[in-house]
Amino acid sequence: MNLKQMEYFVAAAEQLNFTRAAKKCFISQTAMTLQIRSLEEKIGVPLFVRDKHHVELTAAGKVYLNEARAVLVRAEEAAKLARTAAEGVAGELTIGFIRGYEQSRFSETLRSFHEAYPNISIHLLRENMSALYELLDNGTCDLAFNLSLYTQNYEDLKHRFLKRFPMMAVLYPGHTLAGESHLMYRDLAREDFIIMQPQGRSNDEAEEVLICYNKGGFIPNIVAREREVQTVLLEVSAGFGVAILPEYAVRHYRNARNLVVVPLLRADGSPEELDFEIAWRQSNPNPAIEKLLQWVETHEYVE
Structure with a gap:
């Protein structure tokens, strides 16, 4: 029949x-x-x-x-x-985001998109910067909200600029630089660094190493590698070292009693910033990707 x-x-x-x-x-x-x-x-x-x-x-x-x-x-x-x-109006979408970005207004972005497309099921993956690009490259992740350092290393990846985030030095109270209104990368050249990286990776694979070398001319002395922003901040507050994090990761801690957050500036007095983007694999056939890209393009992206 x-x-x-x-x-x-x-x-x-x-x-x-x-x-x-x-x-x-x-x-x-x-x-x-x-x-x-x-x-x-x-x-x-x-x-x-x-x-x-x-x-x-x-x-x-x-x-x-x-x-x-x-x-x-x-x-x-x-x-x-x-x-x-x-048509991309229904289906599934796996969205990656960099660790620490949950401190931002990312949930508002997800909520408004979900309200616009309730039949698209959203799954979230939280990882560090380079791991997100690998997840995009192997198809585990459809799109990623990420800092844009390594996109050029992946030929199939497309990316769209979203905004720039100021970079912040995070110090413990009593640190000799804690009273400064602003700092430069080179001011931190002799500090011990706590960074957000998986354990077991060599220094030349750490994003913070590249940033410190390019912006301050030094290789940071890394004393701890952690996966969570909260752990990094706990170790900083305990005096184990200092950290450099984007503003979105520390915006809720700027008035904390056990942390000091100081803006990083360039030599010309402008803020040190990193570009933030949304990235996806061009060959990914998931039609829901285009719906999210269209939504981001037609809505003001504010963080």
Whole structure:
């Protein structure tokens, strides 16, 4: 049996007249009769009692009518879902974001997108900077909100600039630099650093090493590597070392009694900043990616 045969049967059952049912379905009466007969043979029971002047449903036909209607409705719903998924209006989207970004207004971004596209199921992955690009590259992640240092290392990745975040030095109270209104990278050249990196990676793979070398001309002395912003800040407050973090990661700690957050400036007095972006793999076929990109482009991105 197939959906067409079900449609013909429902039409015949509702009309109780094969001629009118055939016209409704735009087929001949002979074709209607043959389709109903074929359906009955496949099911193994008669669905109609009929003669030249009368058509009515059998007990089996009445049961089958209810089920056939439900199947046809469900089939139409499935087709609609398939069409909306192909258009990116429904489906799944795995979004990565850099550790610490949960301190920002990222949840507001996710909420408003979810309100606009409630049928797109969102899954979140939180990782460090370079790991997010690897997750994009291997297809684990569809899009990533990330600092934009390493995009050029991945040929298939596309990226879109979102905004620039000021960089902050995070010190413990009593540190000799804690009273400064601002600092420069070179002021931290002799400090011990606590950074957000997985354990076991060499210094030349640490993003902070590249940033400190490019902006301050020194290789930082890394004394601890942590995965969570809260752990980094705890160790800084305990006097284990200092940290450099984007403003979004420390905005809720700027008035904390056990931490001192000092803006980093360039030699010309302008803020030290890092670009923040949304990145995706160009060859990823997920149509929901384009919906999020369109949404970000047409809504003011504020953090």
